[in-house]
Amino acid sequence: MLNYTLRRLGSLIPVLFGMSLIVFFIIRAIPGDPARTILGEKASEAAVESLRADLGLNDPIVIQYFHYLGDLLTGDLGTSIRTSSEISGDIWPYLAATMELAFVAMLIAVFVGVNAGILSAWFQNSIFDYTAMIVALIGVSMPVFWLGLMEQWFFSLELNWLPSIGRESIRDPVEPITHLYLLDTLINGNLDQFFTVVKHLILPGVALGTIPMAIIARMTRSSMLEVMRSDYIRTARAKGQRMLLVVYKHSLKNAFIPVLTVIGLQTGLLLGGAILTETIFSWPGIGRYVYESIQYRDYPVIQSGILVIATIFVFVNLIVDLLYAAFDPRIKY
Amino acid sequence: MKQKKWLSWLLVPAACVVIAGCSSEEGSSEGEDETADSDTQDTLVFGRGADSTSLDPAKETDGETFYVTQQIYDTLIQYKPGTTELEPALAEEWDSNDDGTEFTLQLREDVTFQDGTEFNAKAVVANFERWMSSEDYVYYGSMFGGYGDEEDNIIENVEATGDFEVTFSLRQPSAPFLKNLAMSPFAIASPEAFDTLEEEPVGTGPFTLSDWRRDDSITLDKNEEYWDEGKPHLNTIIFQVIPDNSSRLTALQNGEIDLMDGVNPSDQSKIENDENLQTFMRPPLNVAYMPMNNETEPFDDPVVRKAVNHAIDKEALINGFYEGNAETAKNMLPPTVDGYNDEVQEYEFDPDQAKELLEEGGYEEGELTIDLWTMDNPRPYMPAPQKIAESIQSDLSDIGIDAEIQTLDWSTYLEKAQAGEMPSFLIGWIGDNGDADNFLYTLLSTGSGNNYAFYSNEEADELMAEAQAETDEGKRAELYKEVQEIIHEDAPTVPLVHYESIMAGSDTLDGYIPAPTGSERFTDVSFTE
Numbered sequence: 001m002l003n004y005t006l007r008r009l010g011s012l013i014p015v016l017f018g019m020s021l022i023v024f025f026i027i028r029a030i031p032g033d034p035a036r037t038i039l040g041e042k043a044s045e046a047a048v049e050s051l052r053a054d055l056g057l058n059d060p061i062v063i064q065y066f067h068y069l070g071d072l073l074t075g076d077l078g079t080s081i082r083t084s085s086e087i088s089g090d091i092w093p094y095l096a097a098t099m100e101l102a103f104v105a106m107l108i109a110v111f112v113g114v115n116a117g118i119l120s121a122w123f124q125n126s127i128f129d130y131t132a133m134i135v136a137l138i139g140v141s142m143p144v145f146w147l148g149l150m151e152q153w154f155f156s157l158e159l160n161w162l163p164s165i166g167r168e169s170i171r172d173p174v175e176p177i178t179h180l181y182l183l184d185t186l187i188n189g190n191l192d193q194f195f196t197v198v199k200h201l202i203l204p205g206v207a208l209g210t211i212p213m214a215i216i217a218r219m220t221r222s223s224m225l226e227v228m229r230s231d232y233i234r235t236a237r238a239k240g241q242r243m244l245l246v247v248y249k250h251s252l253k254n255a256f257i258p259v260l261t262v263i264g265l266q267t268g269l270l271l272g273g274a275i276l277t278e279t280i281f282s283w284p285g286i287g288r289y290v291y292e293s294i295q296y297r298d299y300p301v302i303q304s305g306i307l308v309i310a311t312i313f314v315f316v317n318l319i320v321d322l323l324y325a326a327f328d329p330r331i332k333y
Numbered sequence: 334m335k336q337k338k339w340l341s342w343l344l345v346p347a348a349c350v351v352i353a354g355c356s357s358e359e360g361s362s363e364g365e366d367e368t369a370d371s372d373t374q375d376t377l378v379f380g381r382g383a384d385s386t387s388l389d390p391a392k393e394t395d396g397e398t399f400y401v402t403q404q405i406y407d408t409l410i411q412y413k414p415g416t417t418e419l420e421p422a423l424a425e426e427w428d429s430n431d432d433g434t435e436f437t438l439q440l441r442e443d444v445t446f447q448d449g450t451e452f453n454a455k456a457v458v459a460n461f462e463r464w465m466s467s468e469d470y471v472y473y474g475s476m477f478g479g480y481g482d483e484e485d486n487i488i489e490n491v492e493a494t495g496d497f498e499v500t501f502s503l504r505q506p507s508a509p510f511l512k513n514l515a516m517s518p519f520a521i522a523s524p525e526a527f528d529t530l531e532e533e534p535v536g537t538g539p540f541t542l543s544d545w546r547r548d549d550s551i552t553l554d555k556n557e558e559y560w561d562e563g564k565p566h567l568n569t570i571i572f573q574v575i576p577d578n579s580s581r582l583t584a585l586q587n588g589e590i591d592l593m594d595g596v597n598p599s600d601q602s603k604i605e606n607d608e609n610l611q612t613f614m615r616p617p618l619n620v621a622y623m624p625m626n627n628e629t630e631p632f633d634d635p636v637v638r639k640a641v642n643h644a645i646d647k648e649a650l651i652n653g654f655y656e657g658n659a660e661t662a663k664n665m666l667p668p669t670v671d672g673y674n675d676e677v678q679e680y681e682f683d684p685d686q687a688k689e690l691l692e693e694g695g696y697e698e699g700e701l702t703i704d705l706w707t708m709d710n711p712r713p714y715m716p717a718p719q720k721i722a723e724s725i726q727s728d729l730s731d732i733g734i735d736a737e738i739q740t741l742d743w744s745t746y747l748e749k750a751q752a753g754e755m756p757s758f759l760i761g762w763i764g765d766n767g768d769a770d771n772f773l774y775t776l777l778s779t780g781s782g783n784n785y786a787f788y789s790n791e792e793a794d795e796l797m798a799e800a801q802a803e804t805d806e807g808k809r810a811e812l813y814k815e816v817q818e819i820i821h822e823d824a825p826t827v828p829l830v831h832y833e834s835i836m837a838g839s840d841t842l843d844g845y846i847p848a849p850t851g852s853e854r855f856t857d858v859s860f861t862e
Contacts, residue, residue, distance in 0.1 A: 031742035038386075039471050040394035044782065045751070047468045082386060083547070084531070090547065152583045164583045170378050170550065170573050170590065282575040282584075284549035292383070292548060 001325070004333035008318050012311065019310045020072065020303065024065050027294070027302050033057075034081050034297035055081060068303065077308075078300035082293065087304045091289070095308065096179035097167060098285035101277070102270040104201045105209035110263060113213040117220025117259070121228060122247050132217060139214030148207040148280035155203060162203050165282040169196050204281040208274055212266035219262045223255040230254075256327055264320030268313035374841070374860040375568040380581045380590035384548045384574050389530035390518045391463070391470045399517035399852035401551055401572055405447075406520030406536030409438060409457065410511060414846040414853065415616060417670060417767025419515055423452070423537065424499075433506035433804045440497040444560045446523035448535045454493035459524040461491040472518035476765060506802030508809055512766040517852050539565040539856045548574055566844070566859035585610065585837060591860075592838035592845065598656030604837045611840045616669045617831035618764040618849035620662050620772065621714040623725070624750075624786035624826045625757045631701050632756060636694035638824040641757075642680035643687035644732045645725055645827055653724065654717045655832055662828035664817050665762075665772055669849045671806065672769040672813030677821045687732040698733035705729075705736040706758035708746050714761030714832055722759060750785045759829075760785060767850055769813040773797060777820060788825035 035051040036043070052058055056067065071078055077087040116136070120129040156164035167181055168174045174193055177184045182201075185194035227233065228251050236246050275287035286305060293301035324331045381400065386393050390402035411422040424438040444452040464473040465480050465488070479485030487510075490502040503510065513519065526535035534542055537560065540553035551572040555565055573590060575581040578597050584590045586607065596604065596612070604610045625632035625641065632638055647661040663679035666672065691701075707722035708715065715721060719740065726736045736757075741749065749755050762783070765771050774797045775781055779789040793816050800812040836847055844857040 031745060033744040036744040036747070043394070043471045044474060045748075047471055047474060050468050084387075093546065094548070149579055149583075152580060156587050157583055160587070163589060164587050165575055165580055165589060166549075166573070170571055171376055173544070173546075173550070173552070176546075279576045280580050282573070282577070282580060284546065284574070288548060288576070 001322070001333045005318070005322065008321070012314055015314060016307060016310060019307055020069065021065075023303050023306050024068065024299075025061075027297075027299055028061060030294075030297070032297045034299060037295075037297050038081065068300075072304075072307075077304035080293075080298055080301050082296045082298045082301070087301055091286070091305065091308060093176070093179045094284060094286040094289040097283060098271055098274055098278070098287060100167075100180050100182060101201065101204055101208060101274060101283060101285060102267060104205035105270055106212065106263070106267050107209075108205055109209040109213035109216055109266070112209075113216030114220050114259065116213075116217040118224055118247060118252060120217070120221040121224035121251075122243070124225060129221075133221070136214040136217045139210045140218075142210060144207055144211070144276045145280055147210060148204070148277060151203045151207055152280070163196075163200050164203070167197065167200050167283060168193070169200075172196070204277050204283055207281070208270060208277040212263075212270065215266060216259060216262055220255065220259050223258045224251055227251045227255040253327060257324055257331075260320055260323060260327065264317050268316045271309055271312050271316070373862060374591075375566070376571065377567050377569070377592060377842075377855065377858060377860075378571045378573055378590040380573050380575045380584055380593040382574070382576055382578070382581070382595045385551065385572075387531035388534040388542065388545075389522070390520050391460075391473065391522070392531070393518070394471055396851045401553070402520060402534065402536075403517055403538075403852045403854055404540040404553055404570060405534045405538045405542060406522060407444075407538050408515050408517070408520050409440075410515045411854075412515050412767065412848060412850060414857070415848065417512070417618065417764075417849055419511060422515075423457075423521060424514075427511065429511075429804050431804065433508050433510070433802050434503045436501045436503070436510060437494070438499045438501075440499065441560060442497050444537050445558065446525070446535055446537055447541050447556060447558075448523050448525055450523045450525045450535075452521070452537055453496055454499045456524050457499045457521060458491050458493050459527075460519075460521050461488065463527055464519070470518075472516070472765075476513045476516065476519075508801055508804055509766060509768040509770040512768040512771075516766050516850070539854070540570060543569075550574065561856065565856045567855060570855055582837070585839070588839070591842060592836065594834065594836050596835040596837050598658050598835065601656070601658075601835055609840055610837055611842070613836040613838065613845060613847050614658075615834045615836060615847040615851075616849040617660070617667050617833050618669055618767060618851070619714050619761060620665055620667055620831055621659075621759070621761040621829045622662065622665060622826045623757060623759055623829060626753055626755070626785075626787050627789070627825050628753065628787045629756055631696075631703065634694060635823060636690055637696070637701065638827075639680065640687040640690040640694070640732060641729065641734070642824050642827050643683050643690065644734070645728050645829070646682045647829055648682065650721055650724060651830055654721055655830060658835060659830040659832040662831050663821075665776055665820065665826065665828050666769055666813070666817060667764065667772070667831045667849075670764065670767060670769050670772065672810040674814040674817040676814070677817055680824070684728070684731045691732060691734075696733075699735060701733070702735040702737070703729075703756055704739050706739045706741060706746070706749070706755040708759070709740050709742050712761060713834070714763065714830075715759055716832075718759060725759075751782060753785075753787050758785075764850070769809075770797070770801060773813060773816055773820070774801070777825060786825040788820075788823065790819060790823055793819045793823075 035048045035055060035057065039048055039051060056064060080087055080090065116132045120132045123129055152164040155162045174181045174184055174197065175188055177187055181197045185197055233246060233251055236250050274285055275291050278285040278288045286309065290302055290305040293305065325333060381397060383397050385398040385401050386395050387398065388402055390399060390406060407423050409422060409424040410419050413420045423444060424440055427436060427438045429436045440454060446452055464470040465486060468474060468480060474480055478487045487503050487505055487507050488501055489504045492500050494500040520536060522530055523535040526533065539556055539559045541556050543554040544552040553570045555568045575584055578595050581593050581595065582600055585593050601612060604612050625638050627633060651657060651659045663677050664674060705722055705726060707718040711718060722738045726738055729736045750758065750760065762772065762776055775783050777784055777788050778797055779794050796812050796816045800809050803809045803812060838845060841860045841862045843859050843861050847853055
């Protein structure tokens with residue numbers, strides 16, 4: 001298992017190298033000049049030219065790439081062109097915000113999705129099954145920004161139950177320690193704030209979790225149906241075991257592997273793909289960090305931000321693969 | 334045994350969701366109480382679309398930066414709220430010699446910087462020396478012409494001629510000089526803090542920085558030592574980033590924020606119908622226009638330029654793309670600026686007259702084909718560049734001019750504009766200092782880098798130079814009025830519109846007056862309940 005883990009970690013190197021290469025050259029293919037973007041339309045051509053030189057943008061592009069790669073190898077993620085501060089120092093609060101949101105979204109998605117999938121398979125062709133699968137179909141095809149705006153309108157504006165934006169009460173901000181606010185409020189022993197943070201997580205969590213939830217539900221259902229038709233399940237039922245146990249113990253265990261794969265992939269996607277949710281709910285996460293940088297042509301932030309997201313993506317999937325063995329003893333690494 | 338493992342997978346999230354669900358019920362009532370304090374509210378939350386770049390105004394050019402730095406720093410002279418007229422700030426009074434080449438400012442003697450450093454003439458000189466020192470200080474170069482000892486830098490010398498007296502000697506007369514001093518980038522910072530201003534701003538202003546979370550919020554606290562006694566009224570201002578315009582409005586309606594910019598014009602009536610909200614209009618200090626290259630065919634012929642001026646239906650543009658929040662432009666100068674000539678007769682929208690003009694000029698229908706360039710992304714003054722271009726294209730085709738629309742990304746667009754490679758295109762100008770010079774001289778004097786129309790009229794040039802040296806405001810205004818007559822007659826551009834942006838806020842908000850220059854002080858803002 002250790003061997004496998006190391007091998008997988010080793011495979012990160014070509015992945016990240018490839019990513020860095022693609023990202024580096026693609027973002028430079030977008031029209032637009034960082035120096036001009038920073039200085040604005042009123043700056044003189046001379047000022048723009050001198051900033052370009054300062055930023056090293058006049059070097060041949062290959063040289064620029066090797067500079068960047070060299071910095072990366074020494075663990076230096078670079079300096080933001082927009083804020084001129086170190087990216088490695090800036091990136092954590094954004095990452096923490098996204099991780100917290102993605103965690104809650106996946107919590108909702110897994111809990112609801114898996115159970116809905118199981119029940120649909122159990123009571124196949126029942127009203128519940130049809131309803132759940134239609135809802136799941138709608139969930140998959142629902143545009144996140146529309147769902148988010150509707151949630152805000154209904155739960156914040158009409159019912160006044162939940163706050164519409166942000167991670168915390170704007171007028172009573174959380175004292176950041178780890179930047180994971182659920183944790184920080186508990187460390188500070190401020191339960192009121194903890195519940196406020198939880199409240200702020202619900203609407204964006206649901207908006208972000210809806211698509212994975214629907215995918216997980218459909219995947220669980222089809223995987224369960226397959227397993228429940230197999231011989232050993234028939235045997236278990238024949239010997240008179242209770243249906244609940246047959247479904248949740250015997251069937252789910254075997255049906256869960258593909259579901260786990262989907263959960264892993266979706267978690268990875270949420271980390272990088274939460275831009276829409278983060279924008280609508282004004283969530284200062286990593287998706288928006290990278291997105292804003294694209295607008296400013298802040299090359300170092302785009303490059304390093306995407307690399308960090310890619311690394312996490314690979315890690316999440318590694319963890320999922322290791323979890324296979326925990327679920328299914330037949331799988332050994 | 335083993336089933337416990339996977340059961341916990343389901344149970345833990347279940348428990349969490351239940352806890353979350355319960356707490357949300359409990360917590361929501363608290364949430365509402367936050368704003369409904371029995372005392373008068375003294376925290377203002379301002380929702381806006383993006384974060385400040387840094388908090389050193391001298392280095393930045395973006396409005397989001399100035400929104401915040403305007404509260405932390407003071408300028409020597411400031412704009413009266415809602416106008417571009419000047420009033421004293423850190424300088425109590427000022428004087429100039431007759432030809433406008435020497436300005437003397439008397440400074441307030443009771444001011445200290447927020448870090449305890451004394452504010453005096455030396456501090457002012459140090460600030461100017463800093464801005465002149467490098468091209469990092471973009472606005473300095475753009476407003477004062479150049480840096481250091483360069484001939485183009487209109488400030489030849491800044492000198493502390495007393496403890497609280499500063500004298501500026503200029504290389505050439507510049508009446509707009511005083512207006513420049515009121516601009517947000519030329520705010521006076523503590524010389525002790527020059528190296529760290531970007532993250533830790535130190536000025537003399539009504540508020541101090543308390544907390545900055547990038548792309549999230551900036552919190553300012555009241556400066557208890559502020560020199561203007563009894564002010565500010567607010568204790569705290571929070572600048573909250575909410576990127577999406579609709580979400581920002583929901584947050585305002587929900588009481589999570591108190592004031593916002595970037596209102597979708599289509600939401601305006603919704604806000605006006607909400608009794609808890611009010612709208613504010615920012616007076617326009619801008620012009621959207623269509624330069625025509627006066628040096629190349631066919632626009633070297635004034636007849637064609639006039640015909641195009643008659644052909645474009647500006648009202649249709651305003652109703653179609655500005656949702657009514659703009660006024661038609663007949664001058665390149667917006668009406669908020671001193672010297673605006675209201676006597677100028679607008680080229681009316683009249684395709685028939687345009688056609689006649691072309692016929693008289695000897696052009697046959699369909700003979701003229703032009704390229705009409707537009708930018709790829711919206712700008713504040715050009716909310717739908719592609720569609721506006723299409724509308725103009727169809728107006729032009731009605732008078733027999735065949736226009737082909739070309740699109741380019743912004744930075745290449747500017748380069749091409751400066752090089753004169755686009756015969757006609759869409760662009761705009763947002764005023765910097767509220768002076769007529771900043772529009773007319775900058776956009777239409779011979780040789781100016783922003784004279785995209787490559788317009789050149791000796792008489793206009795002379796009048797504008799004369800106005801730069803004229804220190805009597807009334808006489809200056811007359812000169813600019815004359816310049817506008819000349820420009821109108823030559824029609825080097827099509828002035829399209831002056832757009833107004835909408836702000837919205839809670840109806841308990843008092844004393845908030847949007848500034849035409851884009852960033853207002855919150856010194857006089859308070860809440861009525």
